[in-house]
Amino acid sequence: MLKPILARISQPARYNLRNVLNTKAVSIILGAAFVFLQKALQMAIKDILLLGNPELYKTSIPVEESELEALMPQIERMWDSILDIQKTYGFGRAIAAPQIGIRKRIIALFIKQPEAMINPKILEKSAEMFELWDDCMSFPNLLVKVRRHRNIRISYFDLNWQLHEVFLENEMSELIQHEYDHLDGILATQRAIDSQSFRWKV
Numbered sequence: 001m002l003k004p005i006l007a008r009i010s011q012p013a014r015y016n017l018r019n020v021l022n023t024k025a026v027s028i029i030l031g032a033a034f035v036f037l038q039k040a041l042q043m044a045i046k047d048i049l050l051l052g053n054p055e056l057y058k059t060s061i062p063v064e065e066s067e068l069e070a071l072m073p074q075i076e077r078m079w080d081s082i083l084d085i086q087k088t089y090g091f092g093r094a095i096a097a098p099q100i101g102i103r104k105r106i107i108a109l110f111i112k113q114p115e116a117m118i119n120p121k122i123l124e125k126s127a128e129m130f131e132l133w134d135d136c137m138s139f140p141n142l143l144v145k146v147r148r149h150r151n152i153r154i155s156y157f158d159l160n161w162q163l164h165e166v167f168l169e170n171e172m173s174e175l176i177q178h179e180y181d182h183l184d185g186i187l188a189t190q191r192a193i194d195s196q197s198f199r200w201k202v
């Protein structure tokens with residue numbers, strides 16, 4: 001449609017018009033991409049259920065091997081949520097399926113790469129405990145002082161349905177205890193050491 005119009009315009013003017021059209025097209029595309037990304041970002045964060053939502057207090061059920069493939073889009077949604085929380089709030093390594101309204105025993109992690117633990121089980125907990133200020137994507141501005149086991153041994157299935165058994169210490173240990181609690185409908189707020197164990201993030 002542009003060709004007959006462009007043919008009637010002199011060479012330098014045609015070049016300029018093309019440039020203007022290209023710049024306009026690029027800015028429209030970039031603008032649309034920005035709006036889309038912004039919406040996608042807000043949506044992934046909006047997907048996360050917040051403190052007080054009754055769904056967060058329910059127990060999740062184990063995943064069957066046969067339903068894992070159908071659950072992959074939900075697991076990808078969990079990875080997206082972790083990345084969005086990291087970008088927006090500067091924290092977040094893992095999320096549990098009930099936090100996006102899926103009552104299945106799945107923990108998604110995004111530390112160096114996307115990973116998932118399906119049907120995790122805590123096999124052993126150390127007697128030694130430690131205290132920490134815990135955060136959660138379901139209450140991103142609140143910190144809660146909790147006590148966690150120093151070490152745990154867990155088993156879980158990966159996305160290829162291979163069974164793993166691992167020993168976790170300190171940071172990884174408390175992270176998985178936090179996520180595992182979500183699968184049993186327990187939030188860090190319920191693990192608060194005492195009534196003074198709440199702090200607003202600034």
Ligand SMILES: [Zn+2]
Nearest residue numbers: 135136137138
């Ligand atoms: Zn949490």
